[in-house]
Amino acid sequence: MNRRAAGHTDWCGQDHRCNLDEHRSDEIVIDIAGRARAVLVRVRTRTGREHAEVRVRVALAPGELAARRQLVGLLGDLRHAVTRAAVTSRPRPRRAS
Numbered sequence: 001m002n003r004r005a006a007g008h009t010d011w012c013g014q015d016h017r018c019n020l021d022e023h024r025s026d027e028i029v030i031d032i033a034g035r036a037r038a039v040l041v042r043v044r045t046r047t048g049r050e051h052a053e054v055r056v057r058v059a060l061a062p063g064e065l066a067a068r069r070q071l072v073g074l075l076g077d078l079r080h081a082v083t084r085a086a087v088t089s090r091p092r093p094r095r096a097s
Contacts (some may be wrong), residue, residue, distance in 0.1 A: 011042060035059050049082035052085070 012023035026043040041053045058074060059066040 009044060012044070 009023050011025045012018055018024060023044045028040040030036075030038040030040075036056070036058045038057075039055045043051045043053050045051070056074075056078075058070065060070055
């Protein structure tokens, strides 16, 4: 763990975002003008646990049925992404020799 003065990490913003006993990185933004935007922030809590905080905004279709289909697809994709990230963060069991 690399730390700078005052306990900041190399990646944290080192400003007003680092409050409430946590360190927060600069935002990483993916912007598809008029259609979608995602914002990712890396967070380290007071206990040292690290998290990815993700906000997503997607333009929905004007029709109710199409919008609901988009939401179902989005939730399925988010579930897959979160599950994949959670599984990756677990240590792999060692193989018996």
